Every structure is written in C-alpha cells, then in structure tokens.
Amino acid sequence: MATSSASQARLAWSLLAAGGAVVAVALGAAHYMEVHGHVVTGMNNQVVWGLPHVFAIFLIVAASGALNVASIGSVFGEKAYKPFAPLSVLLTVALLAGGLMVLVLDLGRPERLVVAATHYNFRSIFAWNMILYNGLFALCAVYLWTLAERRFAAAAKPAGLAAFAWRIILTTGTGSIFGFLVARQAYASGVIAPLFIALSLAWGLAVFQLAQAGFARLSGSAMDAALQARVRRLLGIFLVAALYFVVVHHLTNLYWARQAALERFLLVDGAPYPAVFWLGYVVAGTVVPVALVFHPKLAGPRATNAAAALAVLGALAFLYVFIIGGQAFPLEIFPGYEASSSFGDGRVDRYSPSLPELLLGLGGLAAAFVIALAGARALPILPRDEGPVAPAPKPAA
Amino acid sequence: MxxxxxxxxxxxxxxxxxxxxxxxxxxxxxxxxxxxxxxxPPAGPPATSGPVSAKVRWGMLIDTTKCASGCRECVDACNRENGLPGTTRPTDSQWIRKVDLKDLRSGATLSAPVMCQHCAEPPCVDVCPTGASFKRADGIVLVDRHTCIGCRYCMMACPYKARSFVHEPTTGQKTEVPRGKGCVEACTLCVQRVDRGGRPACAESCEAAGHGAILFGDLNDPQSEISKRIRSVATTQLRADLRTDNGVRYQGL
Structure with a gap:
C-alpha cells in the first residue's frame, strides 16, 4: 500500500511537472507576443479574435458546465452524485482559471489588468462577465468549503443553488458577448445564449468524465457502474441538445435572404470552415460520441471516455468555425454593392494561426490540468477522501 | 499524523x-x-481650447459623386497628419480607406472614403469593458490610450470596420497623436485640429486636390454649410438600419 501510494505521488508530481512545463512554454509564448505585438499571431484587423479565444471560450464555457455533477447532487438531490461534487467544483475553478489566463495574456496590454478591475463600463456585457467570472470563483470557494467541512453540510444546498444560478447567468453572459454584436451577421442572435448553455452542459460533463476517469487511475477510486451509466447517458443527451440549438441558429440565418451568403460560406464553400464544422463538430464531435454512448454494444468506460474526448475535440472545432469563420466572412457595410478596398472590404480573410497562439491556448488547458491535479492532491476532493464507505481509521502512529 | x-x-x-x-x-x-x-509628469503643450460643448456636433458629408476613383489624397493626408506608416498589410492601421463600390443591379461604380462614422450611439463605446472607448460631448468618438487594455471587443462591435489594432511597436509618432502597441485606434476626426478651430486633414486635402468631396462642419448649427446641404440633398448613413445615427453622411450612395 505504501509503495502504491508513493508511486501514485511520483506519478502526480511528474504530471504536475509536465503540466507546469506546458504552462511555462505558454507564458513564454505570451511574452513573445507582448514584446513583438500581435503581428506574430495570425490575428489581424479583420479576424481580431483568433485561436487563443477558441481555447479561452472553450475553457470558460466548459467551466460552467463542469458544475453539472455538483448541481445534480446538491440542487437536484441526487445522492449518488454527491461524492463527486467537490471534484466537479474544483474542475469549474480550474477550467475558468485556465480560460481567463489565456484571455488575459492575449490582451494587447495584459499588464493593464488592474485597469479592467478598476474601470467598469456597466453597459458592456464584457465588463459584466468579469464580475460574473470573479463571482463564480468566490461562490465555488464557498461551495467547496460547505462540501468539505461537515459542520457546514446544511449550507451545501443553498451554496450549490447559488453557484448553479450564477453559472447559468454566467454562460448567458458569455454567449451574449457574441449574441449582442448587432452588426455582426454571424453572431447577432438571442439564441446564442441558450446555445452556449447547452454547449456548456455537454463540454463540462465531457471534461468531468475525463477528469474523473483520470483521477480514478491515480487514486484507485472508480465511479460505480450504475452512476457511470447515468453520466454516459447524460453526456449523450447534452450533446444532442447542443446540436439542436446549433441547427436552430443556422436555420434562422438561412431563412433570412441577407444571411444566405454567410451560411453558404460557413457550411458549403468557405474552406476550411465547412470541413471543420461538418467533420470536426457534427461527425467527430457529436454523431460519433452520441453513437458511442447510446449504442448498447459499446457501453463501457472506454467508449464513454472516447465519447468525452471526441466531444472536447468537437468543441474546439465548433468554436473555430464560430469565432474565426464568423469573422473571416466580410462585414456587409454596403448592402447591394460589391465592395473592395485596401482594408479587406468585401474580401474573405485568410486567417492562419501561428505557433505562439497555439502554445498560449494549450497553456490554458495545461493550467486547468495543473490546478485540478494540485487541488485534488491538496484538498479533500476525491471520493476516496469524502466517500460513503467509512471514515479513515486513525493510524496508531 | x-x-x-x-x-x-x-x-x-x-x-x-x-x-x-x-x-x-x-x-x-x-x-x-x-x-x-x-x-x-513632463510638461506637455498648453491646452488650446476650453471644455468641449454638446452644443456642437461635428460631422462630415461625403459626396460620392465628387470622389474620384483611384484618388488617395484623403488617405495620404490622414497618414501624414496622424503619423501612420501608410502600409496596407492586414495588420496595419488604416484610419481612413477608399472603398470601391459596384452596384450589383446596375453595375454602376463609385468610390468613397470610409472612416470612423462617429456615431451618436456608438456600439464600440457600449461594449468597451473599461470605458476606454468614449464619445466626447461634441460627438467625436475616441479611445483613451491609458485605459484601453487591447481586448478588441470594440472592433468586433463596430459595424463599419473602422478600428485598427496596433499590432507592432510604433515609430514616427506625432506629439499630438499618441499611438501605442496593443491598443485600438481609429479616426479621431483630427481632434487636434478641430480643437484649434481647424478641420480634419482629409477634408482639407480633398478640397486642395480640387474634389471637395468631404465637407466638415457642425451638424447642430442650422446655418452651417453641412446642415444646409443635408437639408437640400438626399444623404444616407451607412447601416442606417442599426440606428447608430452616424456623424458621417454619404451623398450619392
């Protein structure tokens, strides 16, 4: 037992070091971007948000959804999920921190973060989001405390309810960053807020599944088969729900004559976006994982993990098309005219991401990984610590 | 333990x-x-005017029938006045650009300069998280270079693609036109000239070149030339459907 514990500790430290190394490389990439300016990225004056935002939005949206399991336990009273609630809350904190790290380090002036904290424009949904992100950190800390400290067990339900409500509002806010862009054909839509909530449920649960499977290997405490089956089905349902909102969004655009060219670009001939959308998001990110979780012959932890991993890849594919494809298509400033200029009017932008951008984005994932792993080692997070089996006997010393 | x-x-x-x-x-x-x-802080040049007043609203009228295709006088004048390099890579700043237009039904062609439209309801100001994007009382929309964090949300929100992000270190800056890597910038309506009673460099150079396609003036003053012209000829605002009430108007579009 002692050897196994020591080898687990060694493995955990190695993983932490590896994650830390990726974060360090990402910080180096961000420093390079800051010294040379964004000219070393693929971003420009037309595609102003690039690959870092794909990773950042993924992490932030998944963060909100990672609270699923805790909510099902605390808010909806499903006892079976409760042992996994602390891990669910920890993942929310880790993913959110990773996403915000990428978002902040991509700023033109990241050193002015204090300005963002002291100057608020309350008409800006972006400013509201900053409050919502910080509020979620605070609520998660309180919630985690109520879950870990038995004296506060009675407060876990209200704390869980508050965190649940907060993250629904938060993801509405994240979706509305795009939904409120009235001038942008690819975004201006109220359906983006519920779409983001559906996406968050799917992506967050996918990340939770992968994390819980990973920690089970590290700590030797696996989720029981009945609960695993419920998580698996839930993942499938969430993926289908998200696809439904994606379809509604595109159908709405297709119905408007002036959006037809944009939809054609995104779905048919605007390479590489249609391929990334259909193969990356629809097939690999939705159809295959849904088949994996619902096919009776495939039921098993391996299929579930594969489905979750595919859902994460599909998430990145979806956001690549949504964020970058949506900007690459030219703004329609002169309806009824064909426009051209030295500033890219009327022309599709050819964005190609650069290495520093990619490294920064991967650094966000690594930061989330490091925080989750360190948190699980330092705090009573995993079911073994909090589990229903029996309190650990005091060693005789 | x-x-x-x-x-x-x-x-x-x-x-x-x-x-x-x-x-x-x-x-x-x-x-x-x-x-x-x-x-x-080091002493700067003395203030050249009193506080800005909402009694005036600065605007421009662009007559596309007088704007010559291929002419870049306004663009060059803007670059000279504001210390912009004038290069046109996708990462370079362009505060004003000439857009060539072709009517999809009739095939008629025309040309027009496009810059910050100095909206009365500017989406960039609404979305800016720190309030760095702001509108002066006289209608000029500016970016406070001290509070811009470079998030580029204003560029996402601008319906006219009027803003540029400074993608690399700047050189050749003008004392009166601060620029800096990592901040967003756009046409200031040559605020440094307007505050001294002058007019934007583009309008001046267009007249000097004999076109007179850009008329600058006070939209709030019914006796100003711009107000009289707007009353007498049909003019449009770009993306008028968005109701941003632009300070820049177009004739012949």
Missing amino acids: NPVDKRRRDFLGQAAVAAGAMIAPGVFLYDYAKAAAPAT
Whole structure:
C-alpha cells in the first residue's frame, strides 16, 4: 500500500511537472507576443479574435458546465452524485482559471489588468462577465468549503443553488458577448445564449468524465457502474441538445435572404470552415460520441471516455468555425454593392494561426490540468477522501 | 499524523515556497520602478481650447459623386497628419480607406472614403469593458490610450470596420497623436485640429486636390454649410438600419 501510494505521488508530481512545463512554454509564448505585438499571431484587423479565444471560450464555457455533477447532487438531490461534487467544483475553478489566463495574456496590454478591475463600463456585457467570472470563483470557494467541512453540510444546498444560478447567468453572459454584436451577421442572435448553455452542459460533463476517469487511475477510486451509466447517458443527451440549438441558429440565418451568403460560406464553400464544422463538430464531435454512448454494444468506460474526448475535440472545432469563420466572412457595410478596398472590404480573410497562439491556448488547458491535479492532491476532493464507505481509521502512529 | 494529511501539508508547504519564489522578484521590481519613476509628469503643450460643448456636433458629408476613383489624397493626408506608416498589410492601421463600390443591379461604380462614422450611439463605446472607448460631448468618438487594455471587443462591435489594432511597436509618432502597441485606434476626426478651430486633414486635402468631396462642419448649427446641404440633398448613413445615427453622411450612395 505504501509503495502504491508513493508511486501514485511520483506519478502526480511528474504530471504536475509536465503540466507546469506546458504552462511555462505558454507564458513564454505570451511574452513573445507582448514584446513583438500581435503581428506574430495570425490575428489581424479583420479576424481580431483568433485561436487563443477558441481555447479561452472553450475553457470558460466548459467551466460552467463542469458544475453539472455538483448541481445534480446538491440542487437536484441526487445522492449518488454527491461524492463527486467537490471534484466537479474544483474542475469549474480550474477550467475558468485556465480560460481567463489565456484571455488575459492575449490582451494587447495584459499588464493593464488592474485597469479592467478598476474601470467598469456597466453597459458592456464584457465588463459584466468579469464580475460574473470573479463571482463564480468566490461562490465555488464557498461551495467547496460547505462540501468539505461537515459542520457546514446544511449550507451545501443553498451554496450549490447559488453557484448553479450564477453559472447559468454566467454562460448567458458569455454567449451574449457574441449574441449582442448587432452588426455582426454571424453572431447577432438571442439564441446564442441558450446555445452556449447547452454547449456548456455537454463540454463540462465531457471534461468531468475525463477528469474523473483520470483521477480514478491515480487514486484507485472508480465511479460505480450504475452512476457511470447515468453520466454516459447524460453526456449523450447534452450533446444532442447542443446540436439542436446549433441547427436552430443556422436555420434562422438561412431563412433570412441577407444571411444566405454567410451560411453558404460557413457550411458549403468557405474552406476550411465547412470541413471543420461538418467533420470536426457534427461527425467527430457529436454523431460519433452520441453513437458511442447510446449504442448498447459499446457501453463501457472506454467508449464513454472516447465519447468525452471526441466531444472536447468537437468543441474546439465548433468554436473555430464560430469565432474565426464568423469573422473571416466580410462585414456587409454596403448592402447591394460589391465592395473592395485596401482594408479587406468585401474580401474573405485568410486567417492562419501561428505557433505562439497555439502554445498560449494549450497553456490554458495545461493550467486547468495543473490546478485540478494540485487541488485534488491538496484538498479533500476525491471520493476516496469524502466517500460513503467509512471514515479513515486513525493510524496508531 | 494521518499520512494523507502529512502528504497534503508537505504539498502545500512546497507549493507555498514555489509561489513565494515566483512572486518575490516581481514585488521587488515594482517597488524599484516606483522609486525610479519621476515625481511629476513632463510638461506637455498648453491646452488650446476650453471644455468641449454638446452644443456642437461635428460631422462630415461625403459626396460620392465628387470622389474620384483611384484618388488617395484623403488617405495620404490622414497618414501624414496622424503619423501612420501608410502600409496596407492586414495588420496595419488604416484610419481612413477608399472603398470601391459596384452596384450589383446596375453595375454602376463609385468610390468613397470610409472612416470612423462617429456615431451618436456608438456600439464600440457600449461594449468597451473599461470605458476606454468614449464619445466626447461634441460627438467625436475616441479611445483613451491609458485605459484601453487591447481586448478588441470594440472592433468586433463596430459595424463599419473602422478600428485598427496596433499590432507592432510604433515609430514616427506625432506629439499630438499618441499611438501605442496593443491598443485600438481609429479616426479621431483630427481632434487636434478641430480643437484649434481647424478641420480634419482629409477634408482639407480633398478640397486642395480640387474634389471637395468631404465637407466638415457642425451638424447642430442650422446655418452651417453641412446642415444646409443635408437639408437640400438626399444623404444616407451607412447601416442606417442599426440606428447608430452616424456623424458621417454619404451623398450619392
């Protein structure tokens, strides 16, 4: 037992070091971007948000959804999920921190973060989001405390309810960053807020599944088969729900004559976006994982993990098309005219991401990984610590 | 002690030492920078005018029938006045650009300069998280270079693609036109000239070139030439459906 514990500790430290190394490389990439300016990225004056935002939005949206399991336990009273609630809350904190790290380090002036904290424009949904992100950190800390400290067990339900409500509002806010862009054909839509909530449920649960499977290997405490089956089905349902909102969004655009060219670009001939959308998001990110979780012959932890991993890849594919494809298509400033200029009017932008951008984005994932792993080692997070089996006997010393 | 607790304590202790080692140099540098900074900012040029008033609303009328295709006088004048390099890579700043247009039904062609439209309801100002994007009382929309964090949300929100992000270190800056890497910038309506009673460089150069396609003036003054022209000829605002009420209007579009 002692050897196994020591080898687990060694493995955990190695993983932490590896994650830390990726974060360090990402910080180096961000420093390079800051010294040379964004000219070393693929971003420009037309595609102003690039690959870092794909990773950042993924992490932030998944963060909100990672609270699923805790909510099902605390808010909806499903006892079976409760042992996994602390891990669910920890993942929310880790993913959110990773996403915000990428978002902040991509700023033109990241050193002015204090300005963002002291100057608020309350008409800006972006400013509201900053409050919502910080509020979620605070609520998660309180919630985690109520879950870990038995004296506060009675407060876990209200704390869980508050965190649940907060993250629904938060993801509405994240979706509305795009939904409120009235001038942008690819975004201006109220359906983006519920779409983001559906996406968050799917992506967050996918990340939770992968994390819980990973920690089970590290700590030797696996989720029981009945609960695993419920998580698996839930993942499938969430993926289908998200696809439904994606379809509604595109159908709405297709119905408007002036959006037809944009939809054609995104779905048919605007390479590489249609391929990334259909193969990356629809097939690999939705159809295959849904088949994996619902096919009776495939039921098993391996299929579930594969489905979750595919859902994460599909998430990145979806956001690549949504964020970058949506900007690459030219703004329609002169309806009824064909426009051209030295500033890219009327022309599709050819964005190609650069290495520093990619490294920064991967650094966000690594930061989330490091925080989750360190948190699980330092705090009573995993079911073994909090589990229903029996309190650990005091060693005789 | 419970072995799990001991493990946790060891981990937390090691983590605290690592965090301290990472933060300490930054704290030292911050104190050093504060001590080294001059006590008072260097003196700038004296203020040239009083406070800005909402009694005026600056605007421009662009007559596309007079704007010559291929002419770049306004663009060059803007670059000279504001210290812009004038290069046109996708990452370069272009505060004003000439857009060539072809009517999809009739095939008629025309040309027009496009710059910040100085909206009465500017989406860039609404979305800016720090309030760095702001509208002066006289209708000029500007970016405060001290509070812009470079998030580019204003560029996402602008319906006219009027803003540029400074993608690399700047050279050849003009004293009156601060620019800086990592901030968003756009046409200021040559605020440094307007505040001295002048008019934007583009309007001046267009007239000097004999076109007179850009008319600058006070939209609030019914006796101004721009107000009289707007009353007498049909003009449009770009993306009027968005109701941003642009200060820049177009004739012949």
